[in-house]
Amino acid sequence: MIIIILAGVFAGLLVYGAIYDVLERIIPNWVSIVIALAFLPAAYFAHLTLHQFGWHLLVGFIAFIAGVVLFYLKAWGGGDAKLVAATSLWMGVSGGMTFLAAFAIAGGIVAIPLIIVRRLKIEPKNERLAKIFDVKKVPYGVAIAAGGFWAAPKSLILINALNAISVAN
Numbered sequence: 280m281i282i283i284i285l286a287g288v289f290a291g292l293l294v295y296g297a298i299y300d301v302l303e304r305i306i307p308n309w310v311s312i313v314i315a316l317a318f319l320p321a322a323y324f325a326h327l328t329l330h331q332f333g334w335h336l337l338v339g340f341i342a343f344i345a346g347v348v349l350f351y352l353k354a355w356g357g358g359d360a361k362l363v364a365a366t367s368l369w370m371g372v373s374g375g376m377t378f379l380a381a382f383a384i385a386g387g388i389v390a391i392p393l394i395i396v397r398r399l400k401i402e403p404k405n406e407r408l409a410k411i412f413d414v415k416k417v418p419y420g421v422a423i424a425a426g427g428f429w430a431a432p433k434s435l436i437l438i439n440a441l442n443a444i445s446v447a448n
Contacts, residue, residue, distance in 0.1 A: 285321040286440035289314055289369055290431075293424040296362055300420030302407075306358030314365035315339070318436070321369070325439035335371040335436075342367035342375075359419045366427045374433035382426025389422050 296310040318339075322332050346360025363382070370378045431437045 280443070282321060282324040282436070282440045282443050285317050285324065286437055288317050289321070289437075290428070293366065293427050296358075297418070297420040297424035300358070300418040304416040304418060305356070306362050306420045308358070308361065311358070311361035311365040314362070315368055318365070318368040321436050321440075325436040327435060331371065331435060335368055338371050338375045339364050339368035355419065356416070359423065362420060362423050366423060369427070369436055370430050370434050371436075373435055374430040374437075377433050378426045378430035380426075381429035382422050385422035385425035385429075386417070386419055389419065390417050393417055 292310050292314050296306045299310070300306050318335070322335060327335065343360070343364035346355060346363050349355040350357050350360045367375060367378065432441075
């Protein structure tokens, strides 16, 4: 039961981070921190072996280093880098490549409308719409969440959560 709750927290925070990123163009630090911290009990209740746990940590660490590099190259925001690293912890090796591929594709899809708005020089009159269609910052939180949901069926932790749901029914 606890693994189901933790998987729900993970999914809910991905959605929250994506929506917040669209509206404010920032992903709050606490979202990534809670996702990363929730990974620890989730790994325990998903019965990951120490070997599997280590691989999940390694994937998260590599994602964090890549995110830091992209942040310093000004390709990503800091929130994007932290959310990718936290989500990668949950994906591990089994879902990591799928997550990165889905995240990259979704990132392009998210950027296309903003590129169109920039090229057409459309400037919404409504302040909220102007912020949503701010072409200077792409809300990659949406792409990160999409990649996380796409790769979820390959994550050992989330597979165990789905199995717990089917056993409960």
